Amino acid sequence: MPFLDPMDIAQLGSLPLKARIIVEGALTGLHRARLHGSSVEFAEHKEYSPGDEIRHIDWKAYGKVDRYYVKQYEQESQLTVHLLLDASSSMAYSGDGVGKLEYASYLIASLAHLLIGQRDRVGLSVFGDESIDGYVPPRGRPAHLRDLFAVIDQVNQRGARGSETAAAALERIAELTRRRRSLIALASDLLASGSETARMLRMLRAQGHDVVLFHVLHPDEIEFPFEGLTVFESLEDDRKLLASPQVIRREYLRRLDAFLDQTRSQCIDGGVEYHLVSTAQPVEQTLLDFLTSRVKLTGNRPAWSS
């Protein structure tokens, strides 16, 4: 089943619906995933000793080897996930397609939908506009999903603005997650503070958190397809540039590639899961790639098991 184009997703109704469709689409593509929500997982066999629960004796093993073995289970704890959505002004770029903020919102909403569905505690931190408190603390209740979607909807309606960097938002999260290891997922274009953000991500990873970066860029930013004399106006400030795109394309792409290479290598070196995401790519695909990479990372266990 082909994934939906982000433009088509945008045409759908409410954000919860979009998130559900995206998640279902992604899960359909994840053939081998084991995501049925077993809360108790078999870990290993242990020779029975007095005091062990009899109900845990593996009778099949007794039948085979004539000795008592007790099945030990790994109790899956409730995962705390912090989702960070970059809503700074640079995320406002949309070109002719879906905007970066819009795309990142779908992605974050889908993740929230997926995680809440598994009873995980999901928090949201929207950054960019320093004047607005976009933090939603982690909760595991299904009703919490509404709160999350409401914030995401609100951000989308307000539009991308502000200049708060992802690094600053991550610093706040680091303070909040000091006591408990969490999964931290960041969706941002990193244009405001690329290297600082990568440094913060590595620091969080070093603190024991699972860190995922969705590096969201618009195809226009990746390919720079502009033609003809163009006035480029900054989304973040009042800088302007009148230029012939074909004249400056090579140098721009060289610098962008260098930036992407540097960010990617910093993330990978620091154990941060890095996903370069084009807004032209279906959101389901992005989610699927993420889930697939988690499965590869953790074997057959659920992608976010700790």
Place this chain on the structure above:
Amino acid sequence: MEFLAPIMLVGAAGLLIPVVIHLIGRQRAKVVRFAAMDFLLGSRRKTARRFKLRELLLLVVRALICLAIPIVLAKPFASCEAPGPRVAHGPQAAVLVIDDSFAVMHRSAGVSLIERIKEQALSILEQLGPQAEVAVVFAAEGTETTTELSRDHLRLRDMISGVRASNRPADSNTALRHAAQLLAGADHQRQTVFLLSPLAATGFRGESPWSVGNGPTLVVVDVVDREADPVPDNLAITDVKVERNPNSGSRGIRVTAGVANFADRDVVEHEIRLRVGDAIVARGLISAGQGERQSKQFLATIPPGSRFTDVVVELGDDGLAIDNRRYLRIELREEVNVLLVDGDPHTIRHQDELFYLEAALRPGDRSDSGATLRTATVDELPDIELDNFDVMVLANVRAMARERVSRVAKWVERGGGLMVALGDNVDADAYNRTMQPLLPQTLKDPIEVAYGSRGSERAERALRLTKWEDEHPVFAVFTKDAPGLRDARFHTVMLLGPTTRVDDRRVLARYTNAAAALVEARSGQGRLMLLTSTVDRDWNDLVIHPGYLPLMQQIVRFLARKQDERARELVLIGRSALLRVAGDDTRLEIRAPDASRMVIEGARLTGRKYMRFSDTHQPGFYRVLAAGQSGEPRHRVEADFAVNVDSRGSDLRPVDAALLPVADQSQAEVGQAKHKRRVELWHAIAIGLMLLLLVESVISLRWARI
């Protein structure tokens, strides 16, 4: 700046086109709100300024292009006052007469006249325009280089640029005549001769090249800055004379240099030097008023052992250097070859006519006596090659046959020196009949002044020498009261009759009765001397007096002066030098002062006694090397010769304008002409336009790839 077609300037409004396009282009740029500005500006921070600069440059260049096109079409020009004559542009025939005489080497304010001439000639050629048929004629005397009328201005430019001053004087009239001949064959109505010259009067010799109205238009371009320097200063050596100076010994010479000041101001204490060989042997100072000629005399001694010597008289630096040196090649032979013809030979030695004379000319028969003697009788004369001798003495010789006399007379005319001494064998009538060509004066009868007297009376009645020309080289060694001469007694002397045809007869000494004792005359290039007494004791006792020996030696040396006069056979630049060819010469090599070589060999030498060498284009000493059958070249020092500039060309005083065939005499005024000159500017602007187009292309293409 003015314009030939100012209407075209309307097109300058096109200047607005690129500006408008530029502004419209800015407005039409689409706006993109973009996030990754850091990368844009990061990449553009280096190039943004260049991009703006490029845009600005393109705008300026394109605006200039749009401006330059109508300006070029409007043909702008500027007017300025330019040195040089007014030159008509367009189809015509013109001849540039370029004075390349040595006078144009004159330097004033660091610039030589030839440079000015070239500059003016190129300017005229340019102004004449490509449709003009132009020829170039050179004005140095004897110059054969010339061109036909041609439109190949490129070649003419090269030719003019390569002009160098020759070493010859100017002959402007001949050059102008030649120019008129060239123009006579031209079809054009407008015919002009441009004379570019310092206009030295000496260059306009002979008749005017054409009469006014019967020839082409003459435009005179005077290259001398008359305001600063009306007459170019020039001090020149015009003549140098070298004579023996017995007072300084046998190798003493007296060098007399003639110096002319051709300037219009006095020259005070200008340095003059005498160079013998490679060394400066004398220095002096010379002063001359404006237009004056002065002479400077140097006394010097030729170094021993050198028969031929290079002598140079040179002046200190002035505006024209080439005529500051005069070169002479002198031959100073110590040995004088004397042929003694004995008219009264005697077997008893002391009774021989030549006994005392031989002893006087070759005292002690020493080899360093300065004379080589050969004694002969009259009958032996026909068999003797007279050219081998410098001096001949006919001592008491009977009158010779006319043919013998004629042979001797021709030898004298070629430069020989003859002394005739009398005696008993001399018959005055016979001498007057046949020997007249050899006599300064006719002879009359001898008189015996002490006839019939004896002892002291005879001594008292004898004649003595009383007056002699003490400034004459023969008597220069004697004091005014020389007892060695004055005490001698002459018993018999020959009286002289009327003067013969010989020139420059001069009585050098007289007896107490006023009769001539020693008479000198010139015959052709040679000299005659007549002693009216004997050279032995028959008619006088001079031979036993101390004055006899120096007198005879001085007479012989004086008569041998012809050898010194070889030095005065000057060869001027462009004239030919006569080279003697020996019988076995197979090759002659002449080395010019600049070390260039000219070889004459083979058939050109075969059977010839003399050879004319005409490649005398430089002043200085020319060396002659001869190779005989052996093929080994040997320096023939006696054939070396000196070549000098013709000092006629040194006089740079300007010609009288009335002598020039110019219809409008106001144009003929000697002075630098000036005219209003139109300088076309559109060529330069068109070139600028091309460059602008090139720059525009480079900026558009090259910078587009940044």
